[in-house]
Amino acid sequence: MVIHVLHIIRDVIGYAFLGYLAIWILAIAIMAFLGVVLVISRGSPDAVRNVFRQVVAARASKELIHVADQAESSAGVGGALRQLRTADPAFDITAFLDSARVAVGAYAMAQFGRDDRLLRRITTPGFWGTHNGKMIIQLMADRRRSSRRTDTSTYGPAMLDVSWRQPVVQDVALGQQGVDRITVRLASVFVGAAPAAGANPPALRRMDAATQLDWDFVRPAGRRTDPGAVLLPRTCARCGGPYRSEFDDACPYCHAPRADSQAGWRLDRNYLVVDSGGR
């Protein structure tokens, strides 16, 4: 009986060891795969990177990425914008693109600064069901776990600059599925500094990244621009108290929720844009 139990224990230990070995093999495979991806995307000649991008563009779902040559003709976009302006005379493309810039900043704050308060105010509920929305939710959950463990007050890299380049209206769709939708393509440039791994004393290394994305903004079909509400409101509509920062979700004095803004346009989803021709 005792020998039988010892055999069982031996088998269990053996299987556990084999399972642990399998986990190590899988982990090494993941590390190797990520290493290859990083070498190709960051350390290879442009020709190799372009092949990598073409493969990714061909295989990824169109729900997740757009390919750089998928663009509506500028004449079509111009016509749709004129149609929008006719229906909504107070619509102004400069003010609209300006609010799109706020979305870019808010997304960067959530992604790199781990602060999603502004992003939550300017997005549709549907955004949080998209792939990128879920990624932000995951980052915020990681931040909460990290703050419980380390009691730190800052997270992620220090942000030196966030800017956008070359915003272009890619598509305008009016009245489809009950919403007006404008898609803006732009490159967001992030400059930051993060602690270098293993450096002693702690040293900071530069992080520069430029990512091209398509941003979909929607508002209910037929809605008109309120000329007095094209900017983020900076005072409470109920008590008149000033908000302390762009991140305030509610009035610090009367606790009323911060009103809708951006002339009704909200970020509905964004897509990575893969430029398979290289840049």
Place this chain on the structure above:
Amino acid sequence: MSTQAATQASQQRMSCASGLWLMFKLPFMFLRALPWLGEIVRREAATTTGERAQASYGQLTTAADPAAVTAVLATIRSRDAGFDLDATTRGIVRARWAVHQARQSDDASVARLVMSGGLWSVFAMLLAKGAASGVRREDKSAVVAAKVVAATRDQLAEQLRIRLACQGERCERIGQQAVRGEPGEQATWDEDWIIRRSAAATTPANGGVLSGRCPRCGAALDIDAGGACTYCQALVLTGGQDWIVWSIEEAPW
């Protein structure tokens, strides 16, 4: 002595145990990346990093054909007799000074009067996050030349890209470490200041936003928390009535 030895031995055992525990956990830490592999691959495909990023989107846009710029400026002048490029450029240099002051004092409100609403929102967020991370900018520079390098006009908007040649020293530090620029090093660099206004806007008689005046009522520019002129309540920083600073792009440094 024996107490010290016992303490050292205990510490060694603890560090050995934590090392073994880390080794045990290590593969599980990598397994956490498994659900994100696709995302990592897609993001790598869509992103350029490091020096490549600086050499692509980080670089300032190539100057447009001078003849095309001249043609657009002539169109603007023909439509707006009050447009004065020299006065506009002086207004931009003044705006740069306001932004410089805001960065030095960590007070974004100083730059509120010259930036578009969206640009200022992002600027204010960055300044707040930078201050929280201990980022300090040291900048002793001046504009030595300015030139319009691109001009566009369509049915909706007019836009000028004005390249400022700057000279001096600039550096950003976190603690004692310089993360951008070299402390004390004299340098020259370019900054692109992009101004934009509605295609229907014309230059106000008093000079407008870049001269520190409300483009509608002409009062000295003073805006409330909602972005409206405190005298006439016009929303002046949306570009609908006058030039506003729409974007600031710096060459990589």
